[in-house]
Amino acid sequence: MTGRQKLPLVLTALLLGNLLSAGDSSKTRGSITIEDVGDGATSLAFSSDSNVLAVANGKDGTIAFLEILSGKRIKRSFTVPAQGQNDKTWAPTRVAFSSNDEFLAGVRYGLNCPLVIWDWKNEIEFARVNGLNLVSAFSFGPDNELVAIVDSKWIVVFNIQKKVVVHRIPHKDGGLASWLAFSHDGKKLAVTGAGFPRLRIYNIASGQEERALSSDVAGGWFLAVHWTKDNKSLIVVGPENAISYWDVALQRKYRQYGSIKGLSPIPELRLAVSPDEKLIAVSSDDKTMHVWDTSTFSQTTFLNHWLPSFSSNGRWIACVVLEGRNPAIRVWNCELFRKSLR
Secondary structure (H helix, E strand, O other), X not given: OOOEOOOOOOOOOOOHHHHOOOOOHHHOOOEEEEOOOOXXXXXXXXXXXXXXXXXXXXXXXXXXXXXXXXXXEEEEEEEOOOOOOOOOOOOOEEEEEOOOOOEEEEEEOOEOOOEEEEEOXXXXXXXXXXXXXXXXXXXXOOOOOEEEEEOOOEEEEEEOOOOEEEEEEEOOOOOOOEEEEEOOOOOEEEEEEOOOOEEEEEEOOOOOEEEEEEOOOOOOOOOEXXXXXXXXXXXXXXXXXXXXXXXXXXXXXEEEEEEOOOOOOOOOOEEEEOXXXXXXXXXXXXXXXXXXXXXXXXXXXXXXXXXXXXXOOOOEEEEEEOOOOOOEEEEEEHHHHHHHOO
């Protein structure tokens, strides 16, 4: 099924409360659409308890918060600074929660733009990582102690509590867009660089490169990466703009899904994998979302959908949609979403 603009048999409402019923409400919800925060959105992130969705805006660097159970906006917001450029200059803005929900971090894509870490529940700035240029990706470690950042020249590992840089590693494949991902045990860091046919694995304790995976296709790029739950394999976007699985120890590809048209190595590229690894979603600047059901190897394409994000409990999938005049945020019940793909 391709070119679909709406999910069949999925409810849409302005408030999640309209979809509640007796019993376990997670099995009775279809989707909600929240219409006042989608315009300018460049990043979505669920809190680790899956009750809050943060929406980062590229127009002004603001971060809004939505309560999932009510669909209402929480009266709290932050602004990611744009040092070195005008705060109103459009720039992709990324946001993420730490796995214990203590911290929220955000960064804008630009020159000399810091990554800011907040104690978000108390609305206090906790730490700031300066000296960054063109940050295209960052990630909290699973132990909530570290945050890793990749910009155009460096891979930076920062200790949050001590507020110090632990490692500043030269980014051998640096450029305008990169991607990184912590392994689930927090021991490894996988890093890609746009325009380079390599994916490098670093040891977090030492900061040293352990191995590099090379593309099996001439001119093939590794665009985005995600570790599997067993920490033995990587789910990769590219080469050939395909979804592939790579065995880290053997340094070879062992599975691949169909090619995606229109992908490019830019900050707007998104790769999202559900916690049970049954769904993989990818979107790029063409505002098209591609979703794979890994149990059936089927691919579904959604026009005017982008920035997919899964909640850590596997209950929700969110993205930005355009079905009217302005973009909106849509949140689906993940179980019903997956059934609709069949």
